[in-house]
Amino acid sequence: MSLYSCSGTPQLLGMTLCNRRLLLYISLLLLTWLPWTQGRDVKPVKEKYLPDYTVYHNLTQVGAHIQELAQKFPAYLRLDTNYRSRKGRPQYVLRVSNFSGSYSIQHSTEVGLTPVKARILLAYGEHAREFFPVESMFHLLLNLTGGLTAPEGSHSRAYTSEILSKIDLFIVGIVNPDGRQYVEQTKNYCWRGTSTGVDLNRNFDWQFGGPGSSGDPEDEEYRGAAAFSEPECFVLTDLVTKFQFDAFLSLHSGTRDIYLPFSDSQSKQEQRKPKNLADQMRLAKLLSDSMVPEFQHGIGYELNQYTADGTSFDYMAGVKELPFSLAVEMWGDRDSPSKRCFDLFNPPNKDLQNALDEVQPLYETLFSYLSYWKERQAHSPFGVIEEPSMSFMYFCLAMTVLFVVFVCMHRHLPSSLRAFPKRRVISINRLWMMWRD
Ligand SMILES: *[C@@H]1O[C@H](CO)[C@@H](O)[C@H](O)[C@H]1NC(C)=O
Ligand SMILES: *[C@@H]1O[C@H](CO)[C@@H](O)[C@H](O)[C@H]1NC(C)=O
Ligand SMILES: *[C@@H]1O[C@H](CO)[C@@H](O)[C@H](O)[C@H]1NC(C)=O
Ligand SMILES: [Zn+2]
Numbered sequence: 030m031s032l033y034s035c036s037g038t039p040q041l042l043g044m045t046l047c048n049r050r051l052l053l054y055i056s057l058l059l060l061t062w063l064p065w066t067q068g069r070d071v072k073p074v075k076e077k078y079l080p081d082y083t084v085y086h087n088l089t090q091v092g093a094h095i096q097e098l099a100q101k102f103p104a105y106l107r108l109d110t111n112y113r114s115r116k117g118r119p120q121y122v123l124r125v126s127n128f129s130g131s132y133s134i135q136h137s138t139e140v141g142l143t144p145v146k147a148r149i150l151l152a153y154g155e156h157a158r159e160f161f162p163v164e165s166m167f168h169l170l171l172n173l174t175g176g177l178t179a180p181e182g183s184h185s186r187a188y189t190s191e192i193l194s195k196i197d198l199f200i201v202g203i204v205n206p207d208g209r210q211y212v213e214q215t216k217n218y219c220w221r222g223t224s225t226g227v228d229l230n231r232n233f234d235w236q237f238g239g240p241g242s243s244g245d246p247e248d249e250e251y252r253g254a255a256a257f258s259e260p261e262c263f264v265l266t267d268l269v270t271k272f273q274f275d276a277f278l279s280l281h282s283g284t285r286d287i288y289l290p291f292s293d294s295q296s297k298q299e300q301r302k303p304k305n306l307a308d309q310m311r312l313a314k315l316l317s318d319s320m321v322p323e324f325q326h327g328i329g330y331e332l333n334q335y336t337a338d339g340t341s342f343d344y345m346a347g348v349k350e351l352p353f354s355l356a357v358e359m360w361g362d363r364d365s366p367s368k369r370c371f372d373l374f375n376p377p378n379k380d381l382q383n384a385l386d387e388v389q390p391l392y393e394t395l396f397s398y399l400s401y402w403k404e405r406q407a408h409s410p411f412g413v414i415e416e417p418s419m420s421f422m423y424f425c426l427a428m429t430v431l432f433v434v435f436v437c438m439h440r441h442l443p444s445s446l447r448a449f450p451k452r453r454v455i456s457i458n459r460l461w462m463m464w465r466d
Pocket of ligand 3: 171172173174175176179184185188389390393
């Protein structure tokens with residue numbers, strides 16, 4: 030009683046000083062709780078609108094539709110259902126290309142027959158509640174296959190022919206089908222994780238365990254017990270080990286941003302930059318500019334207030350060193366007030382088609398830039414990366430200096446060490462004398 034006794038304290042605005050202190054404690058306590066209660070957990074909320082499964086695909090329809098397309102166009106689409114989630118659901122790996130056409134550019138023999146199709150890996154549905162990217166995958170597939178049945182000589186036909194001849198596209202249709210199943214079954218549209226509540230995009234072996242993730246299983250950014258604890262990661266790590274990809278894109282919704290590597294806490298501290306930064310930035314800018322209004326783009330840790338540790342796209346850049354690795358947030362409006370969950374990541378049913386049409390230029394730009402980039406690579410004498418880097422220039426400079434030093438010092442070396450021990454040196458003087466004689 031004595032410790033918190035308030036008797037005899039002066040009155041201020043009708044409130045004792047002690048009351049005000051109590052109020053302060055309470056509000057401080059509330060403040061520390063706020064991050065918990067605000068969107069960090071994965072409890073369901075009362076939604077503003079819900080998906081209509083005659084407009085959006087549900088998980089059953091996702092599988093059925095992919096299978097139907099693969100069966101219809103076997104010369105251009107190959108489906109692999111062997112990659113599976115923890116609960117054994119297929120993740121639907123679809124390879125899209127013209128498998129009979131071996132596209133090679135004219136001068137490819139000069140540098141040996143390098144494969145000149147740009148090879149791209151697109152990952153959809155890592156986060157359970159983000160339906161929109163999965164829908165955009167269907168939009169893309171319908172666009173490409175639509176061209177196959179379009180009349181000979183039509184624009185759509187020519188467009189598809191060109192893309193399929195220049196691009197070797199791998200699609201992981203739904204990386205996290207268990208999470209999607211959970212969302213549909215429980216109608217908890219705030220659910221982001223796998224069946225065990227792990228955020229797959231914090232479970233990759235790149236800066237795993239950093240502060241840009243959570244160790245709390247109740248948190249929506251729960252990273253899991255260890256890197257790659259979730260079997261759902263395997264499809265991406267395995268594909269990238271078996272095939273040499275030029276580009277990886279991890280597709281999300283919630284905002285309208287394009288992130289370059291890196292997004293982790295350590296990289297932010299070191300200001301670490303990814304390889305091939307200039308070209309990656311060029312691509313990100315082109316992609317952003319193709320959108321109306323344009324997307325934000327930039328290095329993850331620069332664009333975002335928060336960092337993210339253990340993401341798939343940082344892993345593809347940092348560990349696998351792909352020339353391009355981006356995270357694309359395709360839809361959202363972070364400024365809109367009173368967002369719940371489904372509406373934070375997905376447009377209303379009636380606006381879906383329009384929103385899909387609006388993001389289609391992302392793919393168009395991606396394919397045209399990467400096929401152009403790939404051709405330039407094939408033409409470049411070094412085969413790999415574009416402009417000579419600064420370190421290459423320094424290397425050339427150092428070699429030149431060494432060469433000059435070697436030539437100058439050469440005749441001072443003992444004859445056993447000289448490159449040309451018996452070389453006759455004719456001095457300018459003697460030449461001069463010979464000419465005079
Ligand atoms: C998926 O959607 C279809 C079409 O609306 C519906 O017939 C089917 O029952 C749904 N499946 C599940 C598992 O919800
Ligand atoms: C695929 O490639 C083959 C062989 O080059 C070609 O004949 C065919 O027209 C191509 N298909 C499309 C849709 O362009
Ligand atoms: C696919 O998209 C391209 C570019 O946006 C467009 O030119 C083409 O007509 C579309 N094809 C179909 C079948 O819709
Ligand atoms: Zn996401």
